[in-house]
Amino acid sequence: MIQKKRKFIYFDHSSTTPLDEGVLQVMLPLLKKQRFNPSAVYGGGQSSANHIALARKSIAKKLKIDPKEVFFTSCASESNNLVLKGLAQANKSSSKNIIIIGPTEHSSVIKTAQFLADNFSYKLIILPCDKTGLVSLSKFKELLSQIYQQILLVSVGFASSEIGTRQLIEDMADLCMARGVFFHLDATQAVDFFDLSPKDWGVSAMTLSSHKIYGPSGVGMIYLSNSAKLSPIRHGGGQEKSLVAGTENTVAIVGFAEALRISHQLKEANRIAELTEHLRERLIAKCPKIIFTGHISFRLPFHVSIITPGLKSQQLLIKLDLLNIAASAGSACGLGQVSGDEDLFRLGYNESEISSALRLTLGRSNDLSDVEEFIDRFSYIYKHDIS
Secondary structure, eight states, X not given: OOOOOOOOEEOBTTTOOOOOHHHHHHHHHHHHSOOOOTTOSSXXXXXXXXXXXXXXXXXXXXXXXXXXXXXXXXXXXHHHHHHHHHXXXXXXXXXXXXXXXXXXXOHHHHHHHHHHHHHHOOEEEEOOBOTTOOBOHHHHHHHHHHHGGGEEEEEEESBOTTXXXXXXXXXXXXXHHHHTOOEEEEOTTTTTTSOOOHHHHTOSEEEEEGGGTTSOSSOEEEEEOTTOOOOOSSOSSOHHHHTSOSOOOHHHHHHHHHHHHHHHHOOOHHHHHHHHHHHHHHHHHHOTTOEEOSOSSSBOTTEEEEEOTTSOHHHHHHHHHHTTEEOBSSEEEETTEXXXXXXXXXXXXXXXXXXXEEEEEOOXXXXXXXXXXXXXXXXXXXXXXXX
């Protein structure tokens, strides 16, 4: 008897999302045509440049910003590097020598900030938080009042990709704006579920990524307020107002704009949030020994993060993979590598707990049957290896 293949369940949408069919259809005509350099003066080049201009306008409209404030990059990591290093370079003669980052930032923020601290005499401050990863607004306000004149920038992620905790971004941005402090928001994890209004919030710069919202890989962007100035960190051509040297990825940029348009058009957030809450409730009922991490209320609505006592993350991920389930232990940073250990360590978890972390992130393609199938398969592992 031939055993029926198990349904594939994808619970790793924080890592990357499938390419939306509508996005693919918009990209296909451009992929089939001869490519032209958008900087070329002849017709084909100008057509490519026009596609980029239209994409820029579309993205600006969705984010309620000026098209001149949209700068395309290759990914969110490049965007984060450019904001931090570019601001430091633009202010190298300034007396502002303090960089403040959130407690659970992406490695592209943490490592860039640490690089600046190690090589250019900046002082790095990582904001304190409670065990859920939430920054105290009162302590943040007190810190700003004491040292605001020395701060180069504050860089905080909208939410942690590791544990799902969402920061009180509007309040933090308001506090920075009141003190004239440059505020950078990494909103990579937020686009598909929250209406982002960086200009209304007083955000100086904001990072986004296409492949997190069902768009193509290889393209990201920075919202940079018209009043903010960065220096380039990669030199060459004059693309993106000489801020991002290199020939633009026209097809990916067009796909990015379409992905953002679809994201604003679809009303999937509530459905996915309900599925995620159902997953959480079923885990509590079926697997009582697991430990939930992150904030219970201020969190990404598609995100469940847990600790599985007695079973190491890598062992669990292999077992899940054998059962045709894709999940993760944290942010994907390289081949076979994950990030998040330092985040959980800063939040007060011990080594044993950290090594047993699991992240489940749902998306548009998931339905109730995925949740129920996952619970059946996961509870089997739980029964034999954890309980």
